[in-house]
Amino acid sequence: MIKGKWVKSPWTISIGTAILSFILTIIYDYSKNKPIADTFGKVLKFILNIIIYVLNIKLKVWWLLIALISIIYLIMRFQHGEDDRPEFYNYREDILKKWKWTWSWRWSNYENAWLITDLEAHCPNCETSLIQSSSIYGIRFDCPRCNFRANEDNCEQPYVIEAIILDNIKRKKRDKSTLNS
């Protein structure tokens, strides 16, 4: 998890690109001028040269360009959804079947779609978020405030609610297109 984040950070990529190109340059220069000898002293000198090179590093314009382009690309990629929110983005609560439900939308790069997330049922008596739990006996909902309780026979299935939410959005789109035509 942490490793993935680290690899994805724009700094890692830009600094990584810079270091990689720098090392390639060093190896190329070095092998061109002096064939690498197998003595320990020369290896040590080689490492020392790299350290000196790093300390004397001068920024090359194209490194900056690569870093800049990668940063812009990453920002654009991860900001998907900020500028590009669909019309249904604000549709985040409704009374569906017996209860009030709330949810959020999350963009998934993997599925290339908006997904419903944090779907919560609210107590019909006091509107508090119900605690959902499931066991071998099925799903149940409990209100932590007023002790409202619903089990298998009289509670709603979240996957059914999700399907209704998606269908509501489809219906809205359909109504809009018939209105425009």
Ligand SMILES: [Zn+2]
């Ligand atoms: Zn309640």
